[in-house]
Amino acid sequence: xxxxxxxxxxxxxxxxxxxxxxxxxxxxxxxxxxxxxxxxxxxxxxxxxxxxxxxxxxxxxxxxxxxxxxxxxxxxxxxxxxxxxxxxxxxxxxxxxxxxxxxxxxxxxxxxxxxxxxxxxxxxxx
Amino acid sequence: xxxxxxxxxxxxxxxxxxxxxxxxxxxxxxxxxxxxxxxxxxxxxxxxxxxxxxxxxxxxxxxxxxxxxxxxxxxxxxxxxxxxxxxxxxxxxxxxxxxxxxxxxxxxxxxxxxxxxxxxxxxxxxxxxxxxxxxxxxxx
Numbered sequence: 001x002x003x004x005x006x007x008x009x010x011x012x013x014x015x016x017x018x019x020x021x022x023x024x025x026x027x028x029x030x031x032x033x034x035x036x037x038x039x040x041x042x043x044x045x046x047x048x049x050x051x052x053x054x055x056x057x058x059x060x061x062x063x064x065x066x067x068x069x070x071x072x073x074x075x076x077x078x079x080x081x082x083x084x085x086x087x088x089x090x091x092x093x094x095x096x097x098x099x100x101x102x103x104x105x106x107x108x109x110x111x112x113x114x115x116x117x118x119x120x121x122x123x124x125x126x
Numbered sequence: 127x128x129x130x131x132x133x134x135x136x137x138x139x140x141x142x143x144x145x146x147x148x149x150x151x152x153x154x155x156x157x158x159x160x161x162x163x164x165x166x167x168x169x170x171x172x173x174x175x176x177x178x179x180x181x182x183x184x185x186x187x188x189x190x191x192x193x194x195x196x197x198x199x200x201x202x203x204x205x206x207x208x209x210x211x212x213x214x215x216x217x218x219x220x221x222x223x224x225x226x227x228x229x230x231x232x233x234x235x236x237x238x239x240x241x242x243x244x245x246x247x248x249x250x251x252x253x254x255x256x257x258x259x260x261x262x263x264x265x266x
Contacts, residue, residue, distance in 0.1 A: 028218065028221065031214050031217075031218060032218070034211075034214075035211065035214065035215065035218075038207070038211055039211075042249075043252075046249065046252060046253055046256065047256060049253070050253055050256040050257040051256070053177075053181045053184045053185065056177055056184070057177060060174070060177055069174070073170070073171075073174075076167060076170075077167070080163070080164050080167055083160045083164065084161075084164055087157060087160070087161065111167060111168065111171045114171050114174075114175055115170065115171045115174050115175070117178075118171075118174040118175045118177065118178035119174060119178075121178040122177060122178050
């Protein structure tokens with residue numbers, strides 16, 4: 001497999017798994033996205049949260065609500081998965097590390113799917 | 127560390143032999159708040175799921191979140207969120223080469239901790255005010 005790589009691509013992003021640079025970049029790009037999305041969503045969420053079912057349903061089902069929430073949960077679970085990976089790799093080794101990383105991967109993906117489906121259900125029903 | 131760590135070489139110094147300084151506190155809090163937020167992300171998903179499931183399920187979820195233990199968890203979550211968000215800005219600035227001087231780093235450490243607490247209290251004040259201002263909690 002190494003023979004398929006040029007020497008340039010072999011050294012680029014060199015790290016223990018060869019993806020360190022990419023991990024670093026995605027962690028920061030998702031951080032930037034969240035820096036915009038969290039304040040944007042937070043106060044709309046607070047208004048919806050304190051005003052009962054109907055208000056919450058209308059907000060989540062609106063174009064602004066649906067789009068910002070979809071963007072939020074996507075950036076959030078991506079960022080979260082990378083952060084958990086750093087912590088797991090710092091404190092655990094061997095098979096336990098592998099198990100924890102798998103749990104965090106499947107967990108993040110599953111929770112992301114549930115939230116996306118819930119948001120879209122409200123959007124298309126409302 | 128009973129997780130297969132068998133490297134006999136000495137590890138880097140533990141926190142026990144360091145003098146505590148404020149940038150160390152924010153660094154540790156950043157990781158801790160990140161883990162709190164990771165666990166708390168389940169709450170956001172549960173809230174969205176309850177909303178999609180229907181009014182009865184939603185009201186049950188809100189009752190749970192509105193109880194005293196529920197409020198305590200939400201308070202911890204909001205504090206962790208504001209701290210992680212503000213301290214994250216510090217790290218993004220550091221990555222771009224700003225604010226890494228010792229004095230600046232120490233000062234911004236204190237700043238983000240105070241601001242996180244202030245914003246959390248502000249959020250809860252706003253939340254209570256909104257709850258009072260729009261008392262139509264369960265009406266149609």
